[in-house]
Amino acid sequence: MSRKSRVRRWARGFRDRDTWAAYGFMTPWLIGFVVFLGGPMIISLVLSFTDYDGLRESSNVGFANYEQLLSDPKIRRSLANTVIYAIMIVPGTMIVALGLAMMLSRVGRRSAGVFRTLFYLPEVTPKVAVGVLFLMLFNGQVGLVNGALGLVGIDGPDWSTDPAWVKPGLALMHIWSVGGTVIIYLAALNNVPRDLYEAAELDGVSGWQRFRHITVPMISHALFFTLIVQTINALQTFDEAYAAFYGSSASATYSSDAALFYLVYLFQQAFQFLHMGYASAMAWLLFVVIMVITVIQIKVSKRFVHYEGGDR
Template identity: 40%
Template sequence: MRTPRAAAPPALRRKRRRELATTAGFLSPWLIGFAVFFAYPLIATVYFSFTHYDGFNAPTPVGLKNYVYVLTEYPFFWQAVRNTVWLVVAMVALRTVFGIGIGMLITKIKSGAGFFRTAFYLPYLAPPVAATIGFAFLLNPGTGPVDHILGRLGLPQPGWFTDPSWSKPSLVLLSLWGIGDLMVIFMAALLDVPAEQYEAASLDGANWWHRWRYVTYPNISPIIMFAVVTGVIQTLQYYTQAIIAGQVASGIAGNAGQQFEPGYPNGSTWTVPQLVYNIGFQRFDYGSACVVSLLLFVVAMGCTALLMRRRSGLMAED
């Protein structure tokens, strides 16, 4: 990367210095942002994680105490980790498969393509709080239309968000409703598959499976990789939908005099990001909250590194 400097004549050196100054000028907003909103808080998070800090008394160093507390004593940690892993696996897998499916469908649709695209895309745009409250109502066992219709059809009526074994599947359902982003990505990728390859395949008498296996899949696999890794990272951050669904379904509004702890029902909707909120902003144990933050950071950065290695195109120069 580095050009040998010694050989450069003074005029060229001056030019290069000027170029560097221009670059720094263009980059300056981000350089400041990087230092103040990324580097500093990360270092501070590490520092706080080794202290006892309640927001009133100055932080006091406590060594690894917070780590021990979070990993072995704090009641919701492992439950949240298990839930998050469950959600990552289920959501990413189902969303990817469903996204490819919808993408393929939309490329095959000839009449009214605009209508279908809009219908599939629209739910993705619904603000998460609104979409979650809406879903919690639709799936509400006592008053919602879904169980009402299922009952009419003589089908079982699950408790959805109020039943610990159905609450996470309900969240997955909500995430499938918002498939729009993946649909568009896969749609574009599928349209970029060279048609000649399909023609060649059908000349060879390939059936649908062969066409998928030897033409479609190899062509879109980088996009699948991208969708999976970004999906994992997004699901690691899963927060708003889980906390709102729990709150709406619990009937505990978190109003004055009613403490709402996330996770309803039976801790089945705890996710790791909610732990940071619970420990930091409900229990005001900033040190232990930072421990959870750091663990989340390590996992998220691991995934990011994987993405950057496998999709070096993300950083391609031209």
């Protein structure tokens, strides 16, 4: 097909009523993308090369903000905290959610509906409320968690003040909100063909082998999806940590950097110290880190993710 023919065909399609209807339905999303995502990203990229405090006119500083990122010790500290936290919560969330989903797949439909609702309730809890709840549950002296541990003779740690236990405590609070992941895994488990399990049972395959060689490969696409989403969410952790340790009432009593996650430090630079240009450079560094990790996950997944039709 010649170039002129392709142009004429495109022009006819552009004049088609259905085409205009499609553009009409897409318009709200396009406007939202430009106003709330695409536009701010471009503005932040421009600001990352400036010295801007939000009050005075910006001045161009070239790559100075990015050079400062390399020498700022708190950048390394906050990135390390964030990565360690992600390593804790991503596999933890996936394992707990898969275990709950497998239990739900074995109960009746009515009971499963009730438990799905109960498991999903923490998902709709405001993140700031979760941060406040963390301080109540994991208080080293009067918290319910240490009180429960004391009943079985275990002396619980100071979750909210000991730097070594701050991230594990926050990770436990995060894993509490696994309802959305449970529902995704439950849907994937319900789509696994039953005849595969029946054939395996007839061959005398053990439960662990059925899980390893049937369940995991058949739901690997759901596992891969949640791995990507959970990793991105973990690297953007902010609400719970800020509400628990850097809010107006908490900041005066907590001075350790154990809960200084990357977005918390970015927020401080932007809205406490008014270093908008530097904060924009931090945002783009995080964007690059997330992109690199996501690309690596996609490349590695081709060896392990099973798709219908046998493609990998």
